[in-house]
Amino acid sequence: MKVFTKSMLAVISLSTASVYYAQSVKDTANTKEIEQVVLSGVADIAKDRKTPVAVSTIKEAQIIERLGNQEFPEILKTTPSIYTTKGGGGFGDGRLNIRGFDTNNTAVMINGVPVNDMEGGTVYWSNWAGLSDVTSAMQIQRGLGSSKLAIASVGGTINILTRSADKKREGNVTVGLGNDGYLKTLFSYNTGKSEKGWSSSFLMARTAGATYIDGSDFEAYNYYFAVGYQPNKKHDFQFTFTGAPQWHMQNYQSTIDTLIKYGSEDKPNRRYNSNWGYMNGDKMSQSVNYYSKPVMSLNWDWTIDEKSKLSSVLYASWGRGGGTGVLGSINKTSINNLPKTADGLIRFDDIYAWNQGQHVADFGADNKTPGQANRNNGFVRRSHVNSHDWYGFLTNFQHKINSNWNYSAGLDGRYYYGYHPGLISEFWGNSQFTETNDKNRPGGYTVTQSYKPVSSANPFAKAIKDKSQIASRNYDGEVMWLGTFGQLEYSKDNISAFLQGSISEQGFQRIDNWIVNQDILNPDGTVKIPQTVQQGQKVNTKTGFKYIFGYNAKGGVNYNINAHHNVFVNLGYYSKQPNNYSVYPNSQQVLNPKLTNEKISSAELGYGFRSSTFRANLNFYYTKWKDRFTRITNLTLKDQTDTEVKNIYANIEGVTEVHMGGELELSYKPVDFIEINGMLSVGDWHYKGNATGSLFDENNNPFIPKDGQSTKTLYIDKIKVSDAAQTTASLGLTVTPVKALNVFGTWNYYNNYYSVFDITKASTAQTKGALELPSYNLFDLGLSYTFTLNNNNKLVITGNIYNVFDTYYLSDGKSSIFTDEAPSKLRDGSNNTQKLTYDQLGYTYKGIATGNQVYFGFGRTWSASISYRF
Incomplete structure (x- = not known):
């Protein structure tokens, strides 16, 4: 689509349902630069040296190479200000924070469509575990981001771009x-x-x-x-x-x-x-x-x-x-x-x-x-x-x-x-x-x-x-x-x-x-x-x-x-x-x-x-x-x-x-x-x-x-x-x-x-x-x-x-719980009648109270x- 200049592509658009876009890797003097060639839609994709937001992009090849059997959000762990863990360790129970905000206050979007639960704002990654198979790219905009919607992007916005029906045979x-x-x-x-x-x-x-x-x-x-x-x-x-x-x-x-x-x-x-x-x-x-x-x-x-x-x-x-x-x-x-x-x-x-x-x-x-x-x-x-x-x-x-x-x-x-x-x-x-x-x-x-x-x-x-x-x-x-x-x-x-x-x-x-x-x-x-x-x-x-x-x-x-x-x-x-x-x-x-x-x-x-x-x-x-x-x-x-x-x-x-x-x-x-x-x-x-x-x-x-x-x-x-x-x-x-x-x-x-x-x-x-x-x-x-x-x-x-x-x-x-606090019971199940602290009892692990x-x-x-x- 050539009706829009590259300058216009700064903050506008990508297809919201089954993103219809092309991603090229431009090698200028041995520097690879991701260039999003936006063809259509309503998702707001940031462009390097154009859109004034803090942004990182994860490419499809990196997801295929490195995600393996990790939780889907873990592909972002090398991105600034993102903390992601497996939570309790169950399949899909991982969690993610951006700049200290959890997913209740971080907008997760698939092809520009918000998916945060409308009652509580949460995102359960087990519901989206299959996304890793169909993701073409992920863009993480930290902070309020460039999305035009009134969404919960306090910490940031994660826009997941999925496969297009127009991919090559x-x-x-x-x-x-x-x-x-x-x-x-x-x-x-x-x-x-x-x-x-x-x-x-x-x-x-x-x-x-x-x-x-x-x-x-x-x-x-x-x-x-x-x-x-x-x-x-x-x-x-x-x-x-x-x-x-x-x-x-x-x-x-x-x-x-x-x-x-x-x-x-x-x-x-x-x-x-x-x-x-x-x-x-x-x-x-x-x-x-x-x-x-x-x-x-x-x-x-x-x-x-x-x-x-x-x-x-x-x-x-x-x-x-x-x-x-x-x-x-x-x-x-x-x-x-x-x-x-x-x-x-x-x-x-x-x-x-x-x-x-x-x-x-x-x-x-x-x-x-x-x-x-x-x-x-x-x-x-x-x-x-x-x-x-x-x-x-x-x-x-x-x-x-x-x-x-x-x-x-x-x-x-x-x-x-x-x-x-x-x-x-x-x-x-x-x-x-x-x-x-x-x-x-x-x-x-x-x-x-x-x-x-x-x-x-x-x-x-x-x-x-x-x-x-x-x-x-x-x-x-x-x-x-x-x-x-x-x-x-x-x-x-x-x-x-x-x-x-x-x-x-x-x-x-x-x-x-x-x-x-x-x-x-x-x-x-x-x-x-x-x-x-x-x-x-x-x-x-x-x-x-x-x-x-x-x-x-x-x-x-x-x-x-x-x-x-x-x-x-x-x-x-x-x-x-x-x-x-x-x-x-x-x-x-x-x-x-x-x-x-x-x-x-x-x-x-x-x-x-x-x-x-x-x-x-x-x-x-x-x-x-x-x-x-x-x-x-x-x-x-x-x-x-x-x-x-x-x-x-x-x-x-x-x-x-x-x-x-x-x-x-x-x-x-x-x-x-x-x-x-x-x-x-x-x-x-x-x-x-x-x-x-x-x-x-x-x-x-x-x-x-x-x-x-x-x-x-x-x-x-x-x-x-x-x-x-x-x-x-x-x-x-x-x-x-x-x-x-x-x-x-x-x-x-x-x-x-x-x-x-x-x-x-x-x-x-x-x-x-x-x-x-x-x-x-x-x-x-x-x-x-x-x-x-x-x-x-x-x-x-x-x-x-x-x-x-x-x-x-x-x-x-x-x-x-701090080490100078006292547990109510000892490890043998008896009451801690002397009110001894975790430190005094030796109930510590790496300096942390074991309670x-x-x-x-x-x-x-x-x-x-x-x-x-x-």
Whole structure:
């Protein structure tokens, strides 16, 4: 498409559904530069030395060579200010932070379409595990980025660009292997474009095995189908349908003490998983995640004339699945506190026997209601379903005013309905479960049907199965969104600039199918029967929509000093709507009385250098995030009559975070066969100022306690923001001794990682805040070799070793206990009556109190693959 000049391509567009673009690698004086040749659409792709944002791009070849059996986000670990880990280690359970912000505040987009969950803003990578097979490139824009949409790009934007139906004619068969029984098989084929303008792509893959963690079995599929049609130069249509159904066993954090118990003092058992065991000789886990999220999209690009173009996409997603847990107890003991095997495994066979009425000596008294479980007696495994129907559209009109000016404007509409019932997935020897939590069915009812936690092969499966068999919970969430956006761009000679803004209206509604309206509940939770409501009649359980207005504005300027040097600056301000769980907090129908938008202001300054052998980017950023939703819950206080009142809460106002730092990214190619890449990012992320909130009772009325202090203060000033390394560094070396062979190694360094700290516990000025964990270094090695066969077909072999030196390291900290604090119990289970500290007891690991809950990173792992391309 030649109707737009290169200057216009600074911030505009790429196809939103099945991106229709070409990527060329330009070699100028031995310097490789990725040049995005944008052909159509609404995704906002940054262009080097044009778009004034901090950006990094990961190419398809790098994903194929180096990802292996890692988590998809881990391909970004050599990018500045990105911290990514495997989380609990289950398949697809990895997590990612950009500049200290998690995915709730980082926009993840596929071909320009936002995919962050519309209720909570999260991104579950297990839902998108198959993306690695169809990704053509990933662009990471740190900070507010260049997207015109009103999205949660506080930390940054990750735009994943998938295969196009218009790729050249080619087939691919791949087999991949890895540690712990990992096996992947893949087949794909692209037809190329016919003379009449038709093209198609197809991919099918299966991945199965286990990860490094014990009890982490999984099975995942991936399918991708795309059809393109370009009848003439004015119109281009692209249809895409893709999905990645999967199930996997999960792992939750354990204390270091527990890992030492099943390992040793110097080498805790980093493979240990407390969630699993055996039943009748087969692996069984209390925690299984299963999900299928097929996405369908239809894109139309219309070149109206030489100056105007309209790009539109309709898309839909039908998420189906959830995660399992346990309902019930045995003699008031939870499943995690029951006696385990010598290896720390759950004794599922004994649980099965106890449920059926058999005697299990160390479980206590025998079951008095064999085969009939309820919330207080016996165990069943439940599934909490988190399904949804999501429909949306995007449309973007682009117009060239003259050789220097152009503008674009568009609409963004979305509708989301989330289904959150509960089901029974295993009765574990019981024949039924009695559910009593439905206030509309006094006396409860019996559930007898179980559903395996496996994703349906049908991408259009019903979100809710038999409504009479719901257990544990039953609520829905509904979200509506409509936004409009616009952008004005200028480019002349060495200067390019943009100014953009958007406004949006977002509506939230919560539907609780078990709890009748709050205004007909007595204080003790029983149902009032006013004249308008008859006994046994089900009343309206909808809250009604709460609509919230949001907006953003941002702009930037890039100046190319000469062919080597450029500088840029950008500024932005967001008024961001809170998510559904802030509007209706604590799983209640009560509207947050102190509902307010979050305010984000950001500024960034950047410098770039380009030469024939050396490239460098240096960025400095400052982001201020105000009015972050925070609530203190479950307080028990005495009122003015000296009566204890439970469930008091406080909505804290004025919680402010400051994220600032610098980022350096380097690439050096001294000779044709050697390339060196490096990065360094140093951040200072902390809370600024203390924050205060008023007290309320569970009926949403202001509460004045006996002491008259009707507010609660959090002393959080200067406490570090937790859960991501604030200092990261990387150095990589790629050697190409012969044209077909790449040998590469990478060193990664992480420091200033602060473990999770619950700021609602910062009740005094003496609060210590977040615990700093030890720094660590990791080394990876890999190679790839391409054999070119006689018929010009290719055989590609790859191999990777991750954590080459088998380093023990803490990748995630989930609590902040200091060594001068005292545990309540000693390791032998007795009470710590002398109040000895962790330090005094010697309960430390690398200077950390062993009572902390953590995840260890994986030890040495490996992957290999062979691909035949024809």
